[in-house]
Amino acid sequence: MRVSLTRACRFYTSPITPKPSFFSPRAILNQPFSSSSSSSSSSSHSSTPKPKTPLFLKPPKYSATLSDLKKWHNWAKALASSVRSTFADADNGPDSSILFRELNWLIEDSLEDPSLIPQLGFQNNSQSVRLRIGLDELYGLWKQRIEKRKPFQYLVGCEHWRDLVLSVEEGVFIPRPETELMVDLVSDVLVRDNDGLRDGFWVDLGTGSGAIAIGIARVLGSKGSIIAVDLNPLAAAVAAFNAQRYGLQDIIEIRQGSWFGKLKDVEGKLSGVVSNPPYIPSDDISGLQVEVGKHEPRLALDGGVDGLDYLLHLCNGTASMLKPGGFFAFETNGEKQCKFLKNYLENDSACSFCNVSIVSDFAGIQRFVTGFRQ
Amino acid sequence: MSSFILKRSRSGSSLLSQNPKTKSSTLCSSQVDSSAKSNQNHTVSHSWSNSTVAKIMRRNLKDWILAPRLKNPCGSTEVLLFPRGCRWFSTQAAVEPSTSDGLTVDGIVASQWTILDESEGDWKSHAAAIAQSIKVIKKRLQWKNLNVRLNLLSAELNKPNLWDDPVHAGRISREHGSLMGKMKEVKAFEQELLEHIDMIKLAREENDTELELESLEALLTMRRKSKEKELDALLSGELDPCSCYIEVQAGAGGTESMDWASMVLQMYKSWAQQRGYRVTLMDEMPGEIAGIKRATIKVDGEYAFGYAKAEVGVHRLVRISPFDSGKRRHTSFAAVAVIPNSGDSSTHVQINESDLRIERFRSGGAGGQHANTTDSAVRIIHIPTGITATCQNERSQHQNKASAMGVLQSRVNQLEIARQAQMNAEHTQSLTDISWGNQIRTYVLHPYRMVKDLRTNYEVSDPDSVLEGDLDGFILSYLSASLDKDEDGRQ
Numbered sequence: 001m002r003v004s005l006t007r008a009c010r011f012y013t014s015p016i017t018p019k020p021s022f023f024s025p026r027a028i029l030n031q032p033f034s035s036s037s038s039s040s041s042s043s044s045h046s047s048t049p050k051p052k053t054p055l056f057l058k059p060p061k062y063s064a065t066l067s068d069l070k071k072w073h074n075w076a077k078a079l080a081s082s083v084r085s086t087f088a089d090a091d092n093g094p095d096s097s098i099l100f101r102e103l104n105w106l107i108e109d110s111l112e113d114p115s116l117i118p119q120l121g122f123q124n125n126s127q128s129v130r131l132r133i134g135l136d137e138l139y140g141l142w143k144q145r146i147e148k149r150k151p152f153q154y155l156v157g158c159e160h161w162r163d164l165v166l167s168v169e170e171g172v173f174i175p176r177p178e179t180e181l182m183v184d185l186v187s188d189v190l191v192r193d194n195d196g197l198r199d200g201f202w203v204d205l206g207t208g209s210g211a212i213a214i215g216i217a218r219v220l221g222s223k224g225s226i227i228a229v230d231l232n233p234l235a236a237a238v239a240a241f242n243a244q245r246y247g248l249q250d251i252i253e254i255r256q257g258s259w260f261g262k263l264k265d266v267e268g269k270l271s272g273v274v275s276n277p278p279y280i281p282s283d284d285i286s287g288l289q290v291e292v293g294k295h296e297p298r299l300a301l302d303g304g305v306d307g308l309d310y311l312l313h314l315c316n317g318t319a320s321m322l323k324p325g326g327f328f329a330f331e332t333n334g335e336k337q338c339k340f341l342k343n344y345l346e347n348d349s350a351c352s353f354c355n356v357s358i359v360s361d362f363a364g365i366q367r368f369v370t371g372f373r374q
Numbered sequence: 375m376s377s378f379i380l381k382r383s384r385s386g387s388s389l390l391s392q393n394p395k396t397k398s399s400t401l402c403s404s405q406v407d408s409s410a411k412s413n414q415n416h417t418v419s420h421s422w423s424n425s426t427v428a429k430i431m432r433r434n435l436k437d438w439i440l441a442p443r444l445k446n447p448c449g450s451t452e453v454l455l456f457p458r459g460c461r462w463f464s465t466q467a468a469v470e471p472s473t474s475d476g477l478t479v480d481g482i483v484a485s486q487w488t489i490l491d492e493s494e495g496d497w498k499s500h501a502a503a504i505a506q507s508i509k510v511i512k513k514r515l516q517w518k519n520l521n522v523r524l525n526l527l528s529a530e531l532n533k534p535n536l537w538d539d540p541v542h543a544g545r546i547s548r549e550h551g552s553l554m555g556k557m558k559e560v561k562a563f564e565q566e567l568l569e570h571i572d573m574i575k576l577a578r579e580e581n582d583t584e585l586e587l588e589s590l591e592a593l594l595t596m597r598r599k600s601k602e603k604e605l606d607a608l609l610s611g612e613l614d615p616c617s618c619y620i621e622v623q624a625g626a627g628g629t630e631s632m633d634w635a636s637m638v639l640q641m642y643k644s645w646a647q648q649r650g651y652r653v654t655l656m657d658e659m660p661g662e663i664a665g666i667k668r669a670t671i672k673v674d675g676e677y678a679f680g681y682a683k684a685e686v687g688v689h690r691l692v693r694i695s696p697f698d699s700g701k702r703r704h705t706s707f708a709a710v711a712v713i714p715n716s717g718d719s720s721t722h723v724q725i726n727e728s729d730l731r732i733e734r735f736r737s738g739g740a741g742g743q744h745a746n747t748t749d750s751a752v753r754i755i756h757i758p759t760g761i762t763a764t765c766q767n768e769r770s771q772h773q774n775k776a777s778a779m780g781v782l783q784s785r786v787n788q789l790e791i792a793r794q795a796q797m798n799a800e801h802t803q804s805l806t807d808i809s810w811g812n813q814i815r816t817y818v819l820h821p822y823r824m825v826k827d828l829r830t831n832y833e834v835s836d837p838d839s840v841l842e843g844d845l846d847g848f849i850l851s852y853l854s855a856s857l858d859k860d861e862d863g864r865q
Contacts (some may be wrong), residue, residue, distance in 0.1 A: 092739040097660050098749050105748070105769060118647055151746045160769030177734070177750040177771035178742050280743055291746035301743050334740060362734035362752060362771070363741055 049234040051241040054157035058132040060112035066125035076142045091289040102152045149290040173300035175211035178361040183215035199223035200271025210239030217251045260317045276331040277310035279303040319352035322373035329370040338366040500593040507600035514607035608853045613714040614680030625707030632665030634706035644843030651675035679714040684852040687814030731755040830855045
């Protein structure tokens with residue numbers, strides 16, 4: 001789905017009018033930030049970060065001949081070929097074949113008319129094509145991809161996730177394919193639902209680009225709504241942009257804050273709590289794939305000494321937030337964390353939870369812990 | 375009164391109902407006829423004067439006694455409404471419709487009237503061209519087999535316990551309806567030709583130049599339409615209108631063949647794009663040095679399967695290898711398979727979620743937050759049949775899964791179609807498994823330049839244009855040749 005440019009731009013220009021409703025998007029825009037995040041300033045309204053427009057939504061105000069574009073393409077391909085499996089061998093990074101595919105997608109997002117791509121195969125085509133980015137910038141971008149190993153998603157400013165195209169930018173965590181399953185887990189619960197969960201309040205903690213919240217908002221019932229929380233004001237702004245692009249601004253409320261800190265008003269009322277919190281053990285951060293370790297926000301990755309700091313915080317807070325019968329799902333680092341958390345939740349002194357289970361991702365790694373409030 | 379006749383006046387048989395002798399017996403059937411045929415009659419507008427109508431009526435009344443004619447359309451209507459009339463086909467097929475003086479379509483073809491250019495306003499030339507087209511169309515539709523099949527289907531429809539199996543019954547009645555539609559269309563076209571001939575003869579007799587010109591114009595329109603119909607008849611298979619998947623696999627011979635496979639893949643991409651089809655790369659396994667080991671593309675558009683099915687088989691390349699430093703001549707092979715992507719529920723096999731195993735492949739390491747990757751390749755395994763499908767070229771895992779599921783569904787469906795085809799061998803032409811001996815076409819780049827289809831002997835001397843997707847000549851010649859062979863083989 002691609003929303004027209006005018007609609008996407010309107011978000012920047014039109015002031016968001018405060019609504020009298022209980023859940024109002026004004027929360028993030030009009031309230032002073034109380035976060036300790038280093039990137040946020042203390043002022044209120046004017047400091048709201050402005051998200052960047054993803055490449056595929058930019059106006060096609062550049063042009064180049066097909067043969068010049070092909071020249072760039074050949075150069076970029078050669079650069080990608082030279083990588084072979086060196087990144088993969090070093091830190092499980094992309095090999096040439098993945099880079100080739102990314103290159104095709106970069107062209108796809110850059111061209112006003114991607115149906116011209118097949119014509120790149122033919123030599124000496126002086127036909128001019130319209131681009132959303134200058135040719136010189138394309139050279140620069142691809143250089144950053146290969147030499148600096150800047151994530152592809154930051155190059156094009158978006159990530160395709162489930163059936164969504166989400167805006168992302170440096171400073172905002174790029175949603176992962178594994179996490180797509182989180183929406184399926186919730187969807188499965190809603191299908192079997194007889195406790196009115198589909199029409200209740202949900203919360204996505206540490207929403208980042210808003211991926212999980214948007215995915216869930218689209219499977220909720222007509223009365224359901226979801227609060228998406230993130231400490232990072234840029235992430236909150238990007239999540240708001242993405243929610244707006246899918247017309248979900250009335251269903252998703254973005255709150256900028258820390259975990260349960262801004263959720264006093266919904267305590268004990270929630271139908272569901274979902275989260276993909278930072279879960280990588282601090283010691284592992286330095287050895288991460290360059291794309292992740294050097295480019296993505298550490299705030300979204302580092303889970304403390306054993307990676308469990310925030311997961312445990314979530315487990316402890318969720319019991320009082322959920323209404324009886326409410327559902328939770330957390331993403332984890334793998335088998336070790338899953339098993340630990342399952343055990344922890346089942347042996348909770350107050351016996352708050354039932355049906356605690358572990359769900360694997362498509363790679364067969366135990367990835368999620370789910371359960372219900374008694 | 376006149377408007378009633380005008381509306382139906384193209385149908386000679388319905389005019390016959392005006393015959394006082396047979397009025398009581400034919401009137402009711404002519405009414406059935408008019409309701410069934412009214413759609414077709416509306417398509418050509420007539421503005422004849424009342425006097426012309428009167429002439430036609432007189433003429434027809436006269437001819438009724440001279441040349442007794444069939445009430446074909448009534449009969450076919452009856453069959454439609456009451457399937458027990460199926461025997462009509464086997465008995466009636468031998469009797470052909472004709473003009474008032476006994477001229478039939480076969481007769482026109484046999485008399486070998488010179489076919490002139492369209493611009494030459496000669497009715498005989500038009501009529502001969504149309505008659506020839508009708509013969510071609512009948513041949514392509516496998517007219518005789520069509521009759522046999524219709525009888526079979528009608529018999530099936532008459533079974534009292536037919537609806538015990540609603541899926542089967544639905545399939546039978548759908549096929550019956552579709553074949554009947556095809557047959558009726560050709561018969562109506564035939565009838566229309568004969569009527570226009572009648573009309574021209576009458577107009578000449580009566581010196582009515584206006585009517586003659588009108589009829590001539592109508593013949594010209596028919597002549598133009600007949601060319602389209604000929605082409606349509608090439609693609610009359612049940613699955614022909616579907617979209618499809620095209621799969622290309624490199625043969626033995628390493629890099630050489632993998633490079634050839636990627637050339638073949640590119641050829642189909644270009645061909646499909648030139649035809650206005652939407653092409654999506656589903657799955658591609660690149661070769662180590664160059665080319666591809668295997669790839670699947672999805673081709674979306676009307677009749678994609680109908681055309682592409684002509685490409686199934688092994689494609690052979692002869693050239694000086696760009697990978698051989700000794701500049702020697704090499705022969706490489708690539709196999710092509712085509713799978714229909716039918717949205718039709720009759721071939722749609724219900725797949726149970728619990729029969730599937732979904733895997734992420736080519737993933738390594740801890741995943742999750744550890745890995746930033748744009749690779750979300752998915753493999754789906756249908757456990758009961760062992761059929762697998764993979765997709766790696768979509769930009770999200772969800773989309774890869776959906777696309778792989780589409781491929782899997784089509785493969786499972788194809789298995790079902792093949793099973794049905796075995797039970798019903800004379801009808802559905804199924805795609806046999808490709809064996810490497812099954813070479814269909816040779817592309818020679820050296821020492822001379824030529825592409826030759828081994829099935830039809832169709833050849834062109836410009837391999838570049840073919841490799842850039844100019845395949846329609848090969849496809850059409852194969853389709854018509856294979857239909858000719860079928861008809862001959864089964865007579």
